[in-house]
Amino acid sequence: MAGWSLSPTLFADQIEEDLTDMQRQIVIELVREVLTNAPVDKGGYMASNIVTIGTPSYEISEALDLTGEATFQAAVSAISTLKPFSTVYLQNNQPYAELLEFGGYEGPTEKVTSAGYSRMSPMGVYGISFIAVTEKWI
Template sequence: MAGFQEEVAAWVAKTNAKMELAVRKIALDVFSEVILMSPVDTGRFRGNWQVAIGDVPAGTLEIEDKDGTATISKVQAATMGLEVGQTIYLINNLPYAQALEFGSSRQAPGGMVRLAAQRWQPIVEKVAQELSRS
């Protein structure tokens, strides 16, 4: 019976690893969409997306990231530590963030967060398909 227990334990470990990978990839994909949909003038707004696990980030950053590369890299680094059951936050604390989300920019009239939230299910399905092949 030890062989069966070992097989079950291996299956559980593999399943847990896939779940963590899925959670990380979904967070990265959704957050990347938000960042890349963010309107760009100087790049300050795009560069002020902050990510944290467990705690809501406070304050603002003095960074300009017009193409989003640096900000997405920070998100990618943070998601590497994400585990199933944890809460991950993506926050933009600039005073005009809410106005931009609710249509004050011609570049993003539908916002960023709301549009990414609408894409949640397709993103989850895509990640699930990718992981089912492995």
């Protein structure tokens, strides 16, 4: 006899829960990677890595975080209410964030490479973090 031996509705809730747990794990890993790859001068960039659910944030944080611990805890707290099929945003709105990611800073400083990248993050932050996490989950 063709068909299901059990109705799919019996395990649909479990699948949604498993997917949400997986999404939460991926977000946590991505935040860890971003914080590991983030350059630290005064801690403004580190503290400005913001996680939101459903809508992006346009906030520019004035907070400082030299270790990334407070930023990580804020991210974990933000995804504690994650619901199935939600969109999660991880972003940094500091005005200089694009220069850290894509290079191009022009100015006399020993803190940047000749291509304008931070010497602490010469390959950017978000792009290499995304690649590292993607490689783990694919």
